[in-house]
Amino acid sequence: MKNVLIALMAAAAAVPLLTAGVQAQDAYPNRPIRIIVPQAPASGGDILARMMAEKIGPRIGQSIVVENRPGANGVLAANLVKGDTSGGYTLLLTGVSVLSFNQSLYKQLPYRPFTDFAYIAPVADTAFVFVASKASGITNLKEFSERAKKSEGSVNYASAGVGNSSHLAAEMIADRMGVKLTHVPYKGSTPIFTALQGGEVEVTVGIPNSSGPLIRDGRLAGLAVMGEQRLPDLPNVPTFKELGYDVPSMPGWYALVGPANMKPEHVSKLNQHVQELLKDPEIRNKMTGMALTPLVGTAEQIKARAMKDAEVWGDLIRKSKIELE
16 A cells, blocks of 8 residues: 555656646747748848847747748748648748749649648738839830830830749739730849840839839839839839729738648747737838838738739739749
8 A cells, every 4th residue: 555655646746747848848949940931042031031030039049040942933942841840840931922823833833832831920011113114215104005005015024034023013014904015034133124224125023122222213214013002212103003004912922831730829929929020110120121011910811811812813824824844
């Protein structure tokens, strides 16, 4: 009997230790986190990820390491995060293409955007501006429309590559305005604006961070904003809707997602940290300097937006027969 009592007492004493051990294992995060960025170093997504790592890491008591995995329109990075089995220690900070466009751009995609990931939080958004070179002689949207309709395909537009946001945006403009344009793809945004200023191409769609200074300096003509309202830094550039064209906003958002096996409470915890980060005046100022708008919201909201953008822009991709291999 005495031995039985001793055993029971020992077992009872061990319960708090076991409970503490289980709690320690369940505590999230209890080791470093990786944020995968499907872009090169110094890109917008890379800078955002490093800002998040610097600020959120100390708050959660763990280091956050940013790892760049550019290539294949984000497919490589997305597939890496999809296959992670750690339950939330490998995350993906990505733009709209990976989650909303790729499923329509690729015949075979190795991930399912709305079931293979746990959506965590929206992070930032940016507008897009339709611009024209000075050499083109186009100074406003009416002149662009008249030129494009006068001779179908005579106006050429530059993009940062097939399937890029600048490509899809220009195709959406052409579709909604009822004109045909000639596509001239470049490798990235830098050669686009060099070509525009040199008169090699006539129009393109770019983010304010790239096109804004050139518009303000008079080196490019701002034709219209692909958004719901005018931009504070470009108050004289009207929106397409102001000018009578039903051109949808070009989505330029970034979102943080993780593997589908993440626990809801861990998603909620990270979402809270991201929302707190986006309210930080220092972070907001830095983002404004990058022509980015902090996008505070829930996991459900960014997933719903991704699904809506997939529907709207997927229809255009299929209609325009745009494909990537």
